[in-house]
Amino acid sequence: MNHHDLDSQLRAAARPVPRGRVHQAPAQDLLERIVNTPRAAMGATPIGVGNGRRGIVRHPARWVTVGAAAIAVTIAALVVPGLGGDREAYASWSATPAQLSADDAQTIGRECVRKLEPDFGYTQADLSNARKVIAERRGEYGYLSIVTKRWSAACFRDKTGDVQYSSVFEGQVTDAQLGRAGIELQGWGQLRTSEGHVRIMSGHVGSDIAAVDVSLTNGTTVHATVDGGYFLAWYPEEAGAGAGTTVTLHKKDGSASTGLSATELYDAPKLD
């Protein structure tokens, strides 16, 4: 039995499904609800969904923007920090994080939740009652992760001051499930700014974890901010890249777990 025969038999054995459910009331109601919803927060890339080609045919007015974005990505691929080049895009980025001021963290957090609210119903009260807000600064850029009992989200402020959110995540594992040396990668997405794409990461680690490093395929090691069992890091990255990125967990006793695949960690947490 060749592949074609096998595939044909599988299709024949499958249960039939009627076509035309799109014309039934639930689908039509959904359609009307959606098109009457504002298209808010259009800067962030959805979780795990790569960027498709932009609407060249459908949105001719945006064609210039599309071209500019494509050029920005190309430049970022050539001159991202740590890779040499003229260090134009994200030039102030550093592999080691610095502290973000409390005022900046508050500003970014509020703006981020303001953008999350229409999409997800998250509120400023959620932010006020957050379990953890972990923040860092790398050059001109501010980045933080808001962790509440119900959800977490990553918020990034670029050098123009624009705040975008990404990696909205629900269904976190508990501290007990995570254990002393586990890790849950809650954020693993890409955002696009005027300088090109960045990879943003955030997550939860066990109580024995003292430091987290991210190893990129180009040899760069990015040191994450770790605070109170949570961590975050970001770095410039070409759109769609990320395969081969690994995470190292450094424990308080000096031992380390190395070579943990970021994509696999995002699929399933490593529980201790």
Add this chain to the structure above:
Amino acid sequence: MAGQPPGVTPGDEAVFRVLFEAAYDDLLCFVERRTHPVAAEDVVSEVFLTAWRRLDDVPVDLDNARAWLFTAAHHVLRNRRRSDQRQQALTLRILRQPGTPEVDVEADDVAARVDLARAWEQLSIDDQHVLTLTVFEGLTGPQAAKVLGVSNAAFSLRLLRARRRLRKRLSDVASPATRPATRAVTNPGASS
């Protein structure tokens, strides 16, 4: 139209309506294969809402737009599974693409269908995923690889192995009515 919500142009709405009309049935079927039917419409709703808000990121041609929606649905389902294990389908339902006619004479044999259904249920969920993306959802290798977040080469290998294992399971479960024909083409040592 009397008025559009903020940030919406008539062109956006027209484009989205075309996409919705063309892809709704397929997306609903994609989700129904992977989760409880009660939850399927919620997932479809979430995916289309994402597509609406990220319309600029949705590929222009329908084929790739469909794959984009499937990728988004895959991530929504994964997120939901992690928050509620009860929503995880133990096996992927083998549902035809909407509207596909029931015509294959040879495969119309009831015993063969039962055997295939039993063999299918014995496959791992990962094998069912790769086969479903290719056989039922008709994605190309690169499109399917993107849905699962793996390389093209890795997907090809997974598909090859899944087909081998399905043949092996089919051989193992074949009913008397179908056993001779199935055995005649199956190498018992071929499974990976």
